[in-house]
Amino acid sequence: MSLNKFEPSRTDKGKLDQLLKTHRPLHFTSKYAYLTLWGDEISNQLQFEETINRIAGPTSNVQYAHISPVEKDTDGNNPHQHMLVVLKRPRSYNAQPIFNHSDGTKQKFWYSRVNSYTARTGDIKAIIKYITKKGEGMHKGDPDKKEDIKQTWINALNDMDTYHDYKELEKNLMEINAEKYIQQEGKIKSRWLRKNARRIDMENYTKEDLFPWKEENEGVQTIRKWIKCASGDKYRMGNLFIVGPTKTGKTEFAIQEIFMKYNTFLLRGDSLFDAYDDEQPYRFIIFDDINYDRNLIRLIKALTSSINKKTMVNIKYSKAIVTARPCIHLLNQKE
Numbered sequence: 001m002s003l004n005k006f007e008p009s010r011t012d013k014g015k016l017d018q019l020l021k022t023h024r025p026l027h028f029t030s031k032y033a034y035l036t037l038w039g040d041e042i043s044n045q046l047q048f049e050e051t052i053n054r055i056a057g058p059t060s061n062v063q064y065a066h067i068s069p070v071e072k073d074t075d076g077n078n079p080h081q082h083m084l085v086v087l088k089r090p091r092s093y094n095a096q097p098i099f100n101h102s103d104g105t106k107q108k109f110w111y112s113r114v115n116s117y118t119a120r121t122g123d124i125k126a127i128i129k130y131i132t133k134k135g136e137g138m139h140k141g142d143p144d145k146k147e148d149i150k151q152t153w154i155n156a157l158n159d160m161d162t163y164h165d166y167k168e169l170e171k172n173l174m175e176i177n178a179e180k181y182i183q184q185e186g187k188i189k190s191r192w193l194r195k196n197a198r199r200i201d202m203e204n205y206t207k208e209d210l211f212p213w214k215e216e217n218e219g220v221q222t223i224r225k226w227i228k229c230a231s232g233d234k235y236r237m238g239n240l241f242i243v244g245p246t247k248t249g250k251t252e253f254a255i256q257e258i259f260m261k262y263n264t265f266l267l268r269g270d271s272l273f274d275a276y277d278d279e280q281p282y283r284f285i286i287f288d289d290i291n292y293d294r295n296l297i298r299l300i301k302a303l304t305s306s307i308n309k310k311t312m313v314n315i316k317y318s319k320a321i322v323t324a325r326p327c328i329h330l331l332n333q334k335e
Contacts, residue, residue, distance in 0.1 A: 006082065006130045008036050008110045011202055016110045018260060019097060026097040031159065032114040033085040034127060037099070039107035041070050042081060047101050048138050054099055055085045063088050064124070064141035068131040082131050083109075086124060086141075090158060116168035119159055153177055157188070166192055186316055190274055197275035201255060201266050223257070230326040231262055231283055238304035243331045250330045251288050258284055258328060265325075272296075273313045276320040288330045300327060 008016075019026055033055045042048055048067060056062045067083040099107045118124060128143055153176050156169075163169040169192060173181040181188070226240050244250055258264050262283040265276055267290060285303065290296065302311045302324070309324040 005115065006034075006112075006127070008112060012110055012112070014260065015202070016097060016108065020108060022261075023096065025095050026111060027092070027094045028111045028113075029090055029092040030111075030113070031087045031090040032118060032124070033083075033087070033093070034112050034114055035083045035085070035109045036112065037081045037083060037107040037109040038078065040101075040105035041079075042067055042083075042105075042107065042138075045138070047103070047105060048140070050101050051083065051099050051107075052085055052140065055091070055093060056087055057091055061087050061089055061091065062141060063145070064139070064143050066128060066131050066137060066139040066143070068133075068137045069135040071134045081107075081137075084124065084127050084131060086122075086143075113164050116163050116165065116172070119163065120172060153180060160188075160192055160195070163192070166196075187318070190316065190318065193275040194277040197266070198259075201259065220253075227258060227262075227284075238326060239300070240326070240328045241331060242328065243333050246332050254286055254288070254328060254330055258286065272315065273320045273322060274315045276313070276315070276322060278321050282323065282325055284328060285325050286328045286330065289332070290329075303327060 016026075018024075035055075042051060048065075051067070052062055052065050056065075062085065064086040065084065068081050070079050070081055072079050093111070097109050097111075099109065114124075114127065118127070124143055131137060153173070156172055156176060160169060163172075166189065169188075170181070170185075173188070223240065223242065230240070242250055242254065255266075259266060263281055264284040264286055265273075265280070265282045266286045266288060267273065268288045272290075287300075299311065299313065302309070303322060304324060304327055307324055311322050311324065313320045313322050
């Protein structure tokens, strides 16, 4: 969520538009589905139930659901609704962020994580207060009826995806079993990073004003041609080197031109492949401010030698199976 924690940020809206444009699914796993919807109004019980069923599944997994009346941004534009679905058990959603109804109406939507306080305690009062600020809307169930919310080690790990900040997860696990957390800290942090690395990079590096990376810049046009060729299956181009002075927005440019538009794995500093997710179909690999030693150079050769080739890479506490992909290198120009 954005600074206004109940509204999607500009970055969130950009990611939604990109998913719809590329026909890619939105994936999340949570007990608390907080959604913002744009499109036709959900105005009757049938539409409300159909939306709930898409999130909760066909079984009786709903503890509480509430949708707001239609509201608009402060400038009077962008009519939208907010919806909260509280589940008895966490459930995964992995489909396009679109609701199609039996009466022909439809909405696009964005999922936002609830904060860790709500995830830990089940307290949804603040969300309901925000949803009902323009009117009661529609609701189902009892917001005060809670399932057993006592956190155990197992369900805390199962709810890991609901933690936006690793420090909050760490604090909770330390309270449950400090000794076990200390023993497993490396594996837990590595698993959390694999699921959150892309979101963190998007939040830290997405910018609008990318000087000197302008549209008319010849270098920018060349980079875009390379990306277009390398993103397809007809041509395979191994390595692209983007070289420039420090603090000129190379990383931000790569985030917006490559990372946001394609499923891309980003390496920075000494972290290397610690956050690599074997299950993700990455299209590119970006190396940003990396120390190129002999071992890494050999690895890069392996990663660009043959498309789809699998290479075993040692990382902290584990191993990663990395699939060969075109690589982009962001390098600082020597003064």
